[in-house]
Amino acid sequence: MVGVGKPRLDKHGKILSRLFENLALFHILKRVDGPPLIAVHAPATIQDARRRFLKNLSYICDYRKGGDTTTSMALEQTKQNCVFWIAANSAPNDKVIVFLGEVLEMLKNEPKGTETEQKALGLRLAKKCADFAAPRLKKESKLLHRAVRYCGKYLQVDTAVAQKPGVKALLEWLPQFSDSTNIDTLTLCQTAYDARHDSQMATLRALSQEFSVAPPETAKAFQAVRHFIGRLAERVRNSIYLVQDTLLLGALLNSYEIRRVGVPVAAKVPPPDGHTNLNSILKRMLPANDPRLEEMQSYVTWLDGPMKLEEAIKNMYAEDSGQSCVHAEIQMLEEFHRNKRSFMGNDRYIACSKLACLCCKLYFRHHPGNFLEPESHQKAYLNWRPVELPDGWKNEHWLDQRKVLANLAKGLGEAVEMQISSQQQPNPWQPDSVTNITASMATFDPSESQEMVGENNSSEDSASLGHLGEGDFSDEYFSDGYATE
Template structure:
């Protein structure tokens, strides 16, 4: 029987009494400094950036793509808080249970959560997966199950969803103003659809409002948005949002913000539908499964080495060739009109600069420490780690340089400086330290090359987009009926929600 089958599900899989081996400041700076330089360069040339191409839609007829999307959606419904440095960003991997290889072992991690938070999430996930498993076969028979699942998901994610509900109304009002400023047939259609949203009662928007009011507001809003999505109004909003993504159209950004809010709210209904599609395809995913978690990393204190944080100083320490150094220096001097050095100092000085290990990296690190990363360890032999958000630039590099062949959610290319490699513990010995140093060198080289591409080739980065990925898997959203608290497992839900801060 595997370790994962015998461990207490209320304890983290990576529980240890050991303290991690502290990373030497000089080694940490090998990566921190190039990352800060790249971030400053990216910000300095952002006005010259081009919009990123849209991600391709998921082909839900492809079993592998459907499974990957299911794992991402399971992560999505656990990422319950917006902002706060992405502390609830969640990743999942689905392994085989060694005691029964036909059954699933779900393992998840989050960016910055206490073990108590993770235990609460584990109970919530267990309840969701059981409910999916108990749903009848066939979409035509699953309305009640779909509504019960959506109810639980909306309750668990109230903090984040409330923000989107407020943002929806704010952006809808701005877009109505744009429509009224220029009377056309299309503008009148859009204004009419958005005015219906604005005219709805806002009971449930406040965090202290009763849960039934909040659920009713969600139900009403989702119905309104599904109606909009299925008409020309939805097409017009999307067209205007895409036009807004062209550089220089900031005065029209309300359309992109509106579309983002619409898609984020509807994403919860969509996630529930993906759960039921996965159940129809792989019923054994929801039979006799196990749910476990890996602890979040501890934020490390800000590196304290007193060295020059100027762009030129960092360039010299990056161990580039003399030609590259000269090219870098010339370029960064030209960029001082964009306050390049000040940008670097500002990033180093931020109180939020306390690097953590991102959730998907935590999972890949744990898996690789349990033995060879072979397909047979993964459900359906699919080596995949999903996430509630597209992978960041540094996580993407980590997966590629890890060379384990584990696939991950495509990167949105955003660069987050408060990122670090996984901890090394005494029992890993010199081998663990050497592996970390090797990975640090590889990551530094990838970042250095990115920076040099900007400098030497004027290969300007894509403009930053919302990291929650508005362009998500598309599917026909089913009608939403009246949402009521499921009659079963009420005590279990109360236990979960009692530990969820919705403030």
């Protein structure tokens, strides 16, 4: 079927339609553009310390599971002072601003001249952060509790596995987390931090890999124990890093202010029309007169039978209503670019509490502002949107946005082209967050970026994790393509 109906004449609507079509096909046919891309911010320089400091501040401000409190931060240098800019997928509320101010004042004013004082400050800060993130930590604690119970029962029942090296020690080690829902959250975070390099963590990894051919819930449960120990330990480690980095960056706190970025209106994609069909989408995706067009159209038409591709794409337009979002790091990028703000130390770095999605990564890459490309989990979300431009192509920011969105659509399209040409299955699902268990950022193990596990907001408890896939981790293990984490 070829495109029929009224031509797409509006320049702004045309590029948004093309972007969404490519995004929808990417989501269906490819899903993920490769393994996560993780940066290392070991404090070898002031710039490294400043980046790690901002990243950890963003992390502690993201206090709820789900995407609403995903937080981005950047440092502006003015003639008068330093400005800590903060943005969130949903605007940072007053609670977050007050919390951030209290943390910065703690780091500025409390004694930290000796190792003893630094350790004490780190513990006080960890407690403050744990209390602030209580909604998130309670859910993570519950998921850890359920995974530990499942693993313990599995190891006790499977006598063959019980004989493997390290399993007996693992069974003796797991109970410290078995009652995690009744332990004070800070105590649990400290327990996780102290246990993060125990040999049993390696045993968990080995078993999860060995069970990759077993029922899916088994491998997921062993991955989950290791993952949530890492996530809980992060609360303690981040506090230690914030204190360490303050020793190098103390001047930042001599005179500063905190300012929030208002959430902009997300661009609205025009509704589907007569051109929203597979043959027309592929024709727009490929260069003019591309010899592959007919063969690729034939293959996609064949896929359309069992997968109902065209119907799925049109359904995605309907599902978009009310869910679109300008991600926090894009808000921050445009705040600095459009208002010509100066970065501290001329370091065009924007921190975020979570890894960037694929669209954000490509937006940074192609933006004329020359911002540092963010770390990314390489997944694309259907509700991703740029900032709305009043008056469309007549808006003063149209030329910048047109270039970025054209390249973003091209990048997604090229990934889809490769997927169709190779006739590969969609890439395996992968979650948004990393386990992040390392001795230090200086000794970061790249393999950690590969081992991750999803999380959800499930409140149902169970002695068994037999339904782990569909129930306990549905927010991320079975994402519908809309950002939740």
